[in-house]
Amino acid sequence: xxxxxxxxxxxxxxxxxxxxxxxxxxxxxxxxxxxxxxxxxxxxxxxxxxxxxxxxxxxxxxxxxxxxxxxxxxxxxxxxxxxxxxxxxxxxxxxxxxxxxxxxxxxxxxxxxxxxxxxxxxxxxxxxxxxxxxxxxxxxxxxxxxxxxxxxxxxxxxxxxxxxxxxxxxxxxxxxxxxxxxxxxxxxxxxxxxxxxxxxxxxxxxxxxxxxxxxxxxxxxxxxxxxxxxxxxxxxxxxxxxxxx
Ligand code: PGA
Numbered sequence: 001x002x003x004x005x006x007x008x009x010x011x012x013x014x015x016x017x018x019x020x021x022x023x024x025x026x027x028x029x030x031x032x033x034x035x036x037x038x039x040x041x042x043x044x045x046x047x048x049x050x051x052x053x054x055x056x057x058x059x060x061x062x063x064x065x066x067x068x069x070x071x072x073x074x075x076x077x078x079x080x081x082x083x084x085x086x087x088x089x090x091x092x093x094x095x096x097x098x099x100x101x102x103x104x105x106x107x108x109x110x111x112x113x114x115x116x117x118x119x120x121x122x123x124x125x126x127x128x129x130x131x132x133x134x135x136x137x138x139x140x141x142x143x144x145x146x147x148x149x150x151x152x153x154x155x156x157x158x159x160x161x162x163x164x165x166x167x168x169x170x171x172x173x174x175x176x177x178x179x180x181x182x183x184x185x186x187x188x189x190x191x192x193x194x195x196x197x198x199x200x201x202x203x204x205x206x207x208x209x210x211x212x213x214x215x216x217x218x219x220x221x222x223x224x225x226x227x228x229x230x231x232x233x234x235x236x237x238x239x240x241x242x243x244x245x
Contacts, residue, residue: 005035005244006060006088009038013235018040019048026051036058060086066113081119082119089119090124107148111149115152122229123149126209127140129168153199155201159201165207178212188224213239216230
């Protein structure tokens, strides 16, 4: 199975910069080897769709509403995201959990609505420094999995992706450094087994957190890492082309 590499551009780019970067991706990335997904901000989604048309780059959103339609001012419907050509949606990212106070009940609702509207949720989980220091990483991850995946039904391995991102390893957090490849692999194995127990289906599990041009190949070589979720290093064509190669 191809590895899947997702670029999370966060809110780092102007619309113009997003278009330039998207064109750079089309020119420079090896589009055959891995499955590539770009998640720009909402404003750029519609503009990027024609640039990626007839390429192997898929589009994703960084979040979606907990409902497909209704009086929810400021929210963006998964139905509209899907109709713009996006196939994926990142849900439960640690930045949304922290800054927007998203909790597991809301994230679970969003995953359900995303699935109903034919988007593939990229469900993010990850322990913070406090849980890591207390030796409670697996306990915490299991709780996030149980709450986020509660009551979900998926039909195939392609319907849902889990992204393991230790919060302390995300490059924008102070003192961040990536987890070691062997530790990531061991935790990812645990996540896969637990998710399979809950869903009664296999799922792919990606790693995210300070993935760079220098360490991507080592992560991808691990048995239980099905791909990567890349923030900072996806903002440079050169770095991202090394990562996706
Ligand atoms: P990073 O971000 O690659 O810059 O650490 C990853 C993420 O937050 O998804």
